[in-house]
Amino acid sequence: MSRFVRIFNTSVGCKAVMALTGFALVLFVIQHCIANLQIYKGQDAMNTYAATLKSLGPLLWVARGGLLAVFALHIYCGIRLNRLNMAARKDRYQFNAFVQEDPLAQARVRAATFMFLTGVLVLLFVVYHLAHFTFGWIKADAFQLKDSEGRHDVYSMFILGFQNPLISITYILMMLVLAAHLLHGFSSAFQSLGWNHAAFNKLVRYGCPAVVMVIILLNIMMPFTILFLGFPSLPSAGG
Secondary structure: OOHHHHOOOOOHHHHHHHHHHHHHHHHHHHHHHHHHHHHHHHHHHHHHHHHHHOOOHHHHHHHHHHHHHHHHHHHHHHHHHHHHHHHHHHOOOOOOOOHHHHHHHHHHHHHOOOHHHHHHHHHHHHHHHHHHHOOOOHHHHHHOOEOOOOOOOOHHHHHHOOOOOOHHHHHHHHHHHHHHHHHHHHHHHHHHOOOOOOOOOOHHHHHHHHHHHHHHHHHHHHHHHHHHOOOOOOOOOOO
C-alpha cells in the first residue's frame, strides 16, 4: 500500500489533506470575489478582465482542471472523514465549559456539527453557479450577449442574472451557508496541520472569522445592490 493511500486511511492524514485543499479553495474564493468586484468598475473593465482570462486558452483550462482536482480531493476527504467520525462515535458533540462561555467558540462548534451538510449544499451551489455563469445553461440568451467591441458581455450577463430575484436571493442564502462552512473550516485547518503557537493563535482565532465575513459580505453586496438598488445598471445602449 502506497504512502499516499495510507494517508486516507487515517483521520489525521485525511484532515491534513483537507486543510491544505481548503486553504487553496479559500484563496480561490478570495480571488473570485475580487474579480467579480470588477462589476463596479464598469462594463469595459469587467469585459476586458474576462477577455484576458479567455485569451489564456489552454492555460486557463489547465488552471480550471487543477482547481477541479483540488475541489474533488477536498470533497473526497470530507466524505471520508464523515464516515470515519460516524464509525468512531455515535454521540453528538457536547459543549464543554470553555465553549459555553465563549460565543465565538459556540458558533464554531455549531458550524462544525453541520460541516458535512453545508459542504454538500456548497457543492450543489457550485454546480448551479457553473451552469449559470460558466457554461451558460441558465439564461442562455444573456450568455450570448456581446459588447460594442464584440467581446463576451460578462458585465451585462452578470447584471441580468442578479436582476432575477430568485437567483439573487438563492445566491445570498448560499453565501450564508458558505460562511457557516468557512467559519469552522478555515480556522480548524491550522489546527489540523499542527500550526498552533501562542504567538499567532489569537490572530487565527479572530482573524479567520474576520476574513470570512469580509469575503461573504462583499459577495452578498453584489446581488443585493443589483436587485434592490439597481446599481450598477445595464449599459444604456444595451451593450
